[in-house]
Amino acid sequence: MPFLTDMYHEQNRNSARVADEPASVETVDGFDPKALSRRLNTAILGQAHAVDAVVRAVSIAHVGVADPGRPLSSVLLVGPTGVGKTELVRQVAAALRTGPDDLCRIDMSALAQEHYAASLSGAPPGYAGSKESFTLFDKAKIEGGPYMPGIVLFDEVEKADASVLRALLHVLDTGELRLANGQQKISFRNSYIFLTSNLGSLEVAVRQRARRKRRWWWPQRGAASHQSVVREAVEEFFDPEFFNRIDETVVFDAFDDTTAERVTRKEIGDLVRRLKARDVDLEVDDSVVDFVQRRGFDPVYGARGLRRTIRTELTEPVAWAVLTASQKPVTLKAQVRDGELTVT
Structure with a gap:
């Protein structure tokens, strides 16, 4: 299943879980500790x-x-x-x-x-x-x-x-x-x-x-x-x-491998949303997530190493594809073939 579809279903499951939670006790000024916790854990x-x-x-x-x-x-x-x-x-x-x-x-x-x-x-x-x-x-x-x-x-x-x-x-x-x-x-x-x-x-x-x-x-x-x-x-x-x-x-x-994967998916998801705002549809295969994580994850550098890898391995070829596209809207697909990340 492609990465974006995976992410969509995960967001729906999260929304359902939040809806099922009992209403939290609020203070007089309306502060909701559970809402703050959910917001911070998402970021x-x-x-x-x-x-x-x-x-x-x-x-x-x-x-x-x-x-x-x-x-x-x-x-x-x-x-x-x-x-x-x-x-x-x-x-x-x-x-x-x-x-x-x-x-x-x-x-x-x-x-x-x-x-x-x-x-x-x-x-x-x-x-x-x-x-x-x-x-x-x-x-x-x-x-x-x-x-x-x-x-x-x-x-x-x-x-x-x-x-x-x-x-x-x-x-x-x-x-x-x-x-x-x-x-x-x-x-x-x-x-x-x-x-x-x-x-x-x-x-x-x-x-x-x-x-x-x-x-x-x-x-x-x-x-x-x-x-x-x-x-x-x-x-x-x-x-x-x-x-x-x-x-x-x-x-x-x-960071461990599990957190590194979650951060990689979040960073790629942010890139996809930024492109969407510029009339560019980017479909990212799961193989790209594995590729970026293997190339970019190092416990010494945390999320910054992953961001650098996404920038050089994914964002750069996407930018080139958008600049050379003959018409808009642009639809792109990123996947890994023969050990190389390609954007078509």
Whole structure:
């Protein structure tokens, strides 16, 4: 059965399952934790426990039992590159705010030197820029409003200088940041704080790659080993006073073959939908999914390796076929013949 037909029936089955579920209990403002969980699990594949942690944090805040003197929640997301840590936060922003980019994102890899701590709290009195209170923080996206929480993402937090991390201690502990000039402050008490990190992920990926080459796999033992390696790396890196201020640490799973196949199908499905909007019908055979997965899946690179392979092996020949087509609408078929992916 062709890939697209397979995907169509799977979507119908999913819709039927959702329809059969009992109505969830809603809070006064209409928040539905089950709906949020379904939405995030649709976008972030193979990370159900990470989605559960985020839904749990949002649910606690919506009930109103979170500590009023701290941020709504602070969650550390740890795991290999390309498994969906940053994308999960973007999807939370899409669900709780106006879109996936409606959040305050701080790229911590750009704050690798000690003096960059001033870019968070502003220049102290007597230094250039102290009166203007320049800061990387977007106050509107952090403080939110009565019906819209703020969302802050500290991306790749382990790459920042230690002094930058120390500048965040007060934010995580009291939910407030007083700027260095002493005249203004930013409140994080109506915002969700997410931190991402790749600590321990390289060792886990190397182990997983070695297991794949030896062609053996013990799921329970492998998962436990993965979790322990990452957690140990996190606890060794962060100072206890910093680590102790984080509400929850979530370890993302490295991709296995099953998740890689699901991600491949999702990425190809997204390509098909984009082409459909441009009057191009693309039928993709199941053999293409297997081909892309074999060529592009590597535990070290996660979904990014699959996207690169789809771009070079499938998107490029599709683009060439569309550009050389003599008339529209264009109908294409992608399949694998004699070990080569062809688009006709």
